[in-house]
Amino acid sequence: MGAGGDTAAPGPLHIIGHDDAGCIAGAVRLPAEGEGFQTIHLSRSSFWGAPSTIAGIEELGREAHAAGLGDLYVEDVARPRGGPLPGGHVAHELGLDADVGLDVTPKRTLTAAEREAVELPSMVRADQRGVDPAHWSPQVVTLLHIAAGLPGVDRILVNAAIKKELCDTVQGDSAWLRMIRPWYDHSAHMHIHFRCPAGQHDCVDIPPQPAGDSCDATLQWWFDQLSAPPQPAKPYHPKPLPVACKAMMDAP
Numbered sequence: 001m002g003a004g005g006d007t008a009a010p011g012p013l014h015i016i017g018h019d020d021a022g023c024i025a026g027a028v029r030l031p032a033e034g035e036g037f038q039t040i041h042l043s044r045s046s047f048w049g050a051p052s053t054i055a056g057i058e059e060l061g062r063e064a065h066a067a068g069l070g071d072l073y074v075e076d077v078a079r080p081r082g083g084p085l086p087g088g089h090v091a092h093e094l095g096l097d098a099d100v101g102l103d104v105t106p107k108r109t110l111t112a113a114e115r116e117a118v119e120l121p122s123m124v125r126a127d128q129r130g131v132d133p134a135h136w137s138p139q140v141v142t143l144l145h146i147a148a149g150l151p152g153v154d155r156i157l158v159n160a161a162i163k164k165e166l167c168d169t170v171q172g173d174s175a176w177l178r179m180i181r182p183w184y185d186h187s188a189h190m191h192i193h194f195r196c197p198a199g200q201h202d203c204v205d206i207p208p209q210p211a212g213d214s215c216d217a218t219l220q221w222w223f224d225q226l227s228a229p230p231q232p233a234k235p236y237h238p239k240p241l242p243v244a245c246k247a248m249m250d251a252p
């Protein structure tokens with residue numbers, strides 16, 4: 001990280017690159033807490049993002065609170081200038097992503113030390129084939145529905161067992177399920193990804209999702225993997241940052 005790595009790169013909003021190799025100038029920091037949310041894991045998380053992302057997280061907190069849900073725990077958003085997060089955590093490089101816990105039970109406001117120690121409960125059974133009734137509730141569905149309707153949201157990644165539960169149980173309007181995509185892990189938190197803000201021509205969106213709610217064979221694939229022979233883990237190689245990002249990272 002360059003000389004100015006702990007501060008936002010100054011100037012107007014400028015987002016460069018892809019979600020897994022990019023950077024941002026003009027980022028703003030999410031407050032430590034707000035209506036309906038508290039940030040956690042402060043020593044290892046980073047809470048900077050595009051102004052529209054930060055506004056989206058605050059909107060999520062407000063709407064969740066208005067719906068009677070307990071405070072949301074928010075962890076990684078992005079570093080002050082984007083780029084890779086520590087620990088091999090992929091994506092989150094453009095200030096357009098946020099990880100939000102799925103636990104919506106009532107909570108008091110925690111101290112900084114308590115926030116450090118929060119462990120988000122998994123919503124998924126140990127066998128990964130369904131949600132865990134000890135933690136899952138209709139209120140989690142409410143949270144996911146609110147998140148899917150946030151302005152500018154592109155997709156929300158959750159464990160395949162959570163997606164399957166929505167496919168099996170959501171009645172009536174289910175068009176919003178298209179926004180909810182199955183992914184590895186993500187059993188205790190959802191990963192919210194926002195599209196590039198308008199006018200950010202150096203910001204590259206992820207290709208659009210296929211049409212439909214994806215409650216189909218593409219979802220079954222995830223469960224077929226659970227009984228497939230284990231594959232050797234692939235080593236993680238971060239992609240190189242765009243050249244323009246190196247200058248942004250190194251600027252004071």
Ligand SMILES: [Zn+2]
Binds near residue numbers: 091098190192
């Ligand atoms: Zn994430």
